[in-house]
Amino acid sequence: xxxxxxxxxxxxxxxxxxxxxxxxxxxxxxxxxxxxxxxxxxxxxxxxxxxxxxxxxxxxxxxxxxxxxxxxxxxxxxxxxxxxxxxxxxxxxxxxxxxxxxxxxxxxxxxxxxxxxxxxxxxxxxxxxxxxxxxxxxxxxxxxxxxxxxxxxxxxxxxxxxxxxxxxxxxxxxxxxxxxxxxxxxxxxxxxxxxxxxxxxxxxxxxxxxxxxxxxxxxxxxxxxxxxxxxxxxxxxxxxxxxxxxxxxxxxxxxxxxxxxxxxxxxxxxxxxxxxxxxxxxxxxxxxxxxxxxxxxxxxxxxxxxxxxx
Amino acid sequence: xxxxxxxxxxxxxxxxxxxxxxxxxxxxxxxxxxxxxxxxxxxxxxxxxxxxxxxxxxxxxxxxxxxxxxxxxxxxxxxxxxxxxxxxxxxxxxxxxxxxxxxxxxxxxxxxxxxxxxxxxxxxxxxxxxxxxxxxxxxxxxxxxxxxxxxxxxxxxxxxxxxxxxxxxxxxxxxxxxxxxxxxxxxxxxxxxxxxxxxxxxxxxxxxxxxxxxxxxxxxxxxxxxxxxxxxxxxxxxxxxxxxxxxxxxxxxxxxxx
Numbered sequence: 001x002x003x004x005x006x007x008x009x010x011x012x013x014x015x016x017x018x019x020x021x022x023x024x025x026x027x028x029x030x031x032x033x034x035x036x037x038x039x040x041x042x043x044x045x046x047x048x049x050x051x052x053x054x055x056x057x058x059x060x061x062x063x064x065x066x067x068x069x070x071x072x073x074x075x076x077x078x079x080x081x082x083x084x085x086x087x088x089x090x091x092x093x094x095x096x097x098x099x100x101x102x103x104x105x106x107x108x109x110x111x112x113x114x115x116x117x118x119x120x121x122x123x124x125x126x127x128x129x130x131x132x133x134x135x136x137x138x139x140x141x142x143x144x145x146x147x148x149x150x151x152x153x154x155x156x157x158x159x160x161x162x163x164x165x166x167x168x169x170x171x172x173x174x175x176x177x178x179x180x181x182x183x184x185x186x187x188x189x190x191x192x193x194x195x196x197x198x199x200x201x202x203x204x205x206x207x208x209x210x211x212x213x214x215x216x217x218x219x220x221x222x223x224x225x226x227x228x229x230x231x232x233x234x235x236x237x238x239x240x241x242x243x244x245x246x247x248x249x250x251x252x253x254x255x256x257x258x259x260x261x262x263x264x265x266x267x268x269x270x271x272x273x274x275x276x277x278x279x280x281x282x283x284x285x286x287x288x289x290x291x292x293x294x295x296x297x298x299x300x301x302x303x304x305x306x307x308x309x310x
Numbered sequence: 311x312x313x314x315x316x317x318x319x320x321x322x323x324x325x326x327x328x329x330x331x332x333x334x335x336x337x338x339x340x341x342x343x344x345x346x347x348x349x350x351x352x353x354x355x356x357x358x359x360x361x362x363x364x365x366x367x368x369x370x371x372x373x374x375x376x377x378x379x380x381x382x383x384x385x386x387x388x389x390x391x392x393x394x395x396x397x398x399x400x401x402x403x404x405x406x407x408x409x410x411x412x413x414x415x416x417x418x419x420x421x422x423x424x425x426x427x428x429x430x431x432x433x434x435x436x437x438x439x440x441x442x443x444x445x446x447x448x449x450x451x452x453x454x455x456x457x458x459x460x461x462x463x464x465x466x467x468x469x470x471x472x473x474x475x476x477x478x479x480x481x482x483x484x485x486x487x488x489x490x491x492x493x494x495x496x497x498x499x500x501x502x503x504x505x506x507x508x509x510x511x512x513x514x515x516x517x518x519x520x521x522x523x524x525x526x527x528x529x530x531x532x533x534x535x536x537x538x539x540x541x542x543x544x545x546x547x548x549x550x551x552x553x554x555x556x557x558x559x560x561x562x563x564x565x566x567x568x
Contacts, residue, residue, distance in 0.1 A: 016568060036330055048568075051568065053549075054405075055408065055567070056405055056408055056568070058563055058567050075411075076311060076412075076413060077411070079409060079411045080311075082409070086402075088399065088402060088404065090402035090406070091401070092397075092401060092403045092404055094399060102322075103406070104406055104410075106318050106319055106321065106322025107313065107407055107410035108315070108319075108411060109311050109312070109318045109319055109411070109412075110315075110320075151406070155410075225567050310551040
């Protein structure tokens with residue numbers, strides 16, 4: 001018997017009053033406990049899908065079930081299972097973080113003493129406890145984003161949906177958010193993440209769907225998707241300008257400038273032979289980095305292919 | 311959600327509304343106190359002393375007290391819910407409730423109770439101010455209480471519907487300026503509808519505020535231009551129709567969901 005998925009989207013469509021068809025009958029399944037990336041270019045339909053799942057957008061056709069509970073026929077029960085961190089900051093600017101968290105719990109029918117206890121726990125974990133009594137309008141953008149995560153956690157949802165939670169947040173705070181969300185996922189909460197930081201998705205997520213023009217164009221595991229990448233490009237900083245670049249089987253080398261070269265390495269090849277050849281040619285490599293994130297390369301290719309097909 | 315969870319959700323919304331009213335009391339409570347004091351001084355004391363008695367033993371200042379209280383209740387109930395709910399829409403934090411398991415009727419009830427409480431607090435403030443100018447003897451406590459509650463509910467619901475349809479702050483100022491204020495002034499606050507000739511008297515009967523003011527005046531002073539049952543029929547009728555409309559709008563997500 002198959003376990004009940006955290007999310008089961010069936011033939012979901014949305015056409016706005018303006019005539020824009022944001023979702024074209026998509027189907028999607030996210031297993032319980034997964035850390036799932038939902039990626040796509042701007043305007044692909046990600047936020048519409050998330051809006052429908054959180055009952056902020058009315059679907060035109062189809063259904064979605066959260067742990068088997070339909071958002072169309074059992075809205076209230078389905079919403080009790082979801083926590084949402086929206087893309088846009090939607091906090092009451094004149095309330096305090098503690099009030100926002102406790103009120104949020106109230107909307108889920110959670111008693112005030114429990115709500116106060118949870119609010120303290122999540123605000124502390126997200127390094128906001130010292131701001132608990134300040135009006136939201138005095139908080140920085142990063143703090144507001146963390147507060148929206150704390151707010152979403154107040155109902156301790158089984159499915160947490162994060163719509164670009166780290167947009168515009170500095171790397172230090174972003175990393176602390178990753179750590180928090182990973183811990184939430186490890187504790188059993190299913191997480192769906194949309195982000196434009198693809199290294200974030202690659203690092204955190206186990207499965208992935210790419211949506212474009214209202215359709216799912218890829219739905220697989222992160223490992224399988226990355227395995228389809230037939231080449232990987234590295235940038236090598238050299239100790240000195242080489243007289244000539246050597247030939248390496250399975251690797252295409254070309255100079256970016258006098259002391260920097262780019263190496264496009266086929267999946268069938270390996271880095272040991274590249275370094276051995278460079279070393280034999282008297283070329284010293286001081287440092288090496290990926291030219292782009294691997295997922296980024298695949299993402300761009302898939303979306304470009306989608307455009308050509310369209 | 312079970313009954314306990316529903317009551318927690320309801321209390322959360324009502325508590326948030328009351329907290330907002332008290333936090334910005336200079337915008338929610340103080341203006342009515344100042345405006346009504348001016349009405350009592352100008353119309354009650356200065357002008358009223360020249361008008362004389364409106365009914366045996368009832369001076370002009372006594373006559374306008376119920377109308378002024380109702381005026382304050384109407385504008386504050388309407389204004390509270392329209393500005394609060396529209397702010398929630400404008401800043402998008404209405405999504406906290408819309409994406410939660412809280413059903414539409416609980417959201418509506420919480421907001422209406424918040425507006426009702428502001429209406430009642432303002433009514434008590436205006437009543438207290440009136441006692442500085444005159445002496446009021448309560449004639450029918452239950453009529454007074456039920457009239458003020460029903461009136462506040464009716465205008466809270468109307469304010470809520472206004473906020474649902476509003477797209478900018480101007481939209482929630484239009485109805486109070488161009489509809490509520492004229493209807494209130496023409497609703498028998500300062501005069502008896504019996505003093506009007508045809509066709510103004512007949513036209514006045516189409517104004518629901520006339521019935522509310524007269525029912526409240528009956529409760530406080532024991533006099534009314536209209537039968538009490540008509541006033542209750544109008545208030546209950548509006549309460550039922552507007553409740554149904556407001557619930558329909560939230561459930562369908564009109565102005566709230568894409």
